[in-house]
Amino acid sequence: MSESGAQATRRLALRIQYLGGGFYGWQWQPGQRTVQQCLEAAIEKIQRQPVRCSAAGRTDTGVHASAQVVHFDTEKRLVPETWRRALNAVLPEDIAVQDAAWVPPDWHARFSALWREYRYCIYNSTVPDLFVRSTSWYYPYSTLDERAMASALDTLKGQHDFRAFRRAGSNRSHSLVRIDEVECRRAGQLITVRVRANSFLYGMMRLLVGALAEVATGRWSVQRFAELWQSGNREAIKYAAPPQGLCLVGVGYPVDPFRTNETVTSRCDTGQEPSQTILNESGF
Incomplete structure (x- = not known):
């Protein structure tokens, strides 16, 4: 006192x-x-x-x-x-x-924080499911190719200038981001896209998923996707995925203040399996 x-x-x-x-x-x-x-x-x-x-x-x-x-x-x-x-x-x-x-x-x-992890959920079916609609992007228009999405995601790993996935209005001085982990998987009608990075640009995940949808429908090849973001061509990334599919599912620290060296389970409540992240002294 x-x-x-x-x-x-x-x-x-x-x-x-x-x-x-x-x-x-x-x-x-x-x-x-x-x-x-x-x-x-x-x-x-x-x-x-x-x-x-x-x-x-x-x-x-x-x-x-x-x-x-x-x-x-x-x-x-x-x-x-x-x-x-x-x-x-x-x-x-x-x-x-x-x-x-x-x-x-x-x-x-x-x-x-050492990293943040976001997960985006797409419900890809011709029949809506009301119990996941508020936490996913309902996409009934065509069957999305999650394997092509995964291949496109692999081009993002490492530290790069991601200005192509940056919305206007940010006061950040640069667009460098280090992406450590990516994943795209399908479980029935639900497709989940997971990205872990040291930081995220303003609007980055929604613009990224919008571009991945172009790949998943076959309108873009994986090579075109990579060329567009690597060139910083923001004009070509026209569509952002809707917000309700996006969820912040994890933040990593040098030492987890809540449960040091324990397993932490986090879940985006859209019906997919939970992800388990070990938060130890390295933050992973």
């Missing part, structure tokens, strides 16, 4: 889920319902003080998260489990806190 009698602040990390359909993205926007606004309002109800949260990924309007990580500073002396239960009691039904943990004062949800 300081000389003034005030409690010293501590930093708390949260792992949260949210269904993005009811939000205008993560970040505060005047007059709009956002995840950050709702989470901060819930924290303020508990600690009776203003708060500002930082997130590992600033998801866009309509995008979901099954493993978003955020942090905030607080003087409130509650154990992490009590924070988790208290927040879930006052949060709206489309946000849930999965884990809470104290972290060092210099730890940052965004800047301490």
Whole structure:
């Protein structure tokens, strides 16, 4: 306790889920319902003080998260489990806190992260399934070739300039991204595209999936896909996949603040099998 009698602040990390359909993205926007606004309002109800949260990924309007990580500073002396239960009691039904943990004062949800992982879900069938429609792109027009999509994804691995998959409006000074892992697989009518990278450009995943759909229908060859993004031809990447199919499913740190050296299961709630990621001291 300081000389003034005030409690010293501590930093708390949260792992949260949210269904993005009811939000205008993560970040505060005047007059709009956002995840950050709702989470901060819930924290303020508990600690009776203003708060500002930082997130590992600033998801866009309509995008979901099954493993978003955020942090905030607080003087409130509650154990992490009590924070988790208290927040879930006052949060709206489309946000849930999965884990809470104290972290060092210099730890940052965004800047301490080694990687983020997004998964995009496409429901490729002539018959809609209402139970996955809010968390996937319903694509009834033709049968998509997931093997061609996988081949196109393989051209992305490594560090490259991905300006072709960058929406206008970003203030980032460069378009360099290191993509570490990619995957495309089909389970029945559901196709999932998974990408793990050190960071993502503004709108990158939705533009990428829109371009992959061109490959999957046969309109583009894998070679043309690679040539377009490698040349930085943003004009050729015309269509972004809709937001509801996208989900932030993991964030990696040098040491997982929630379950160090344990298996963490995350799932985009669209019916596919869960993915398991070991978060150890290397972050993988």
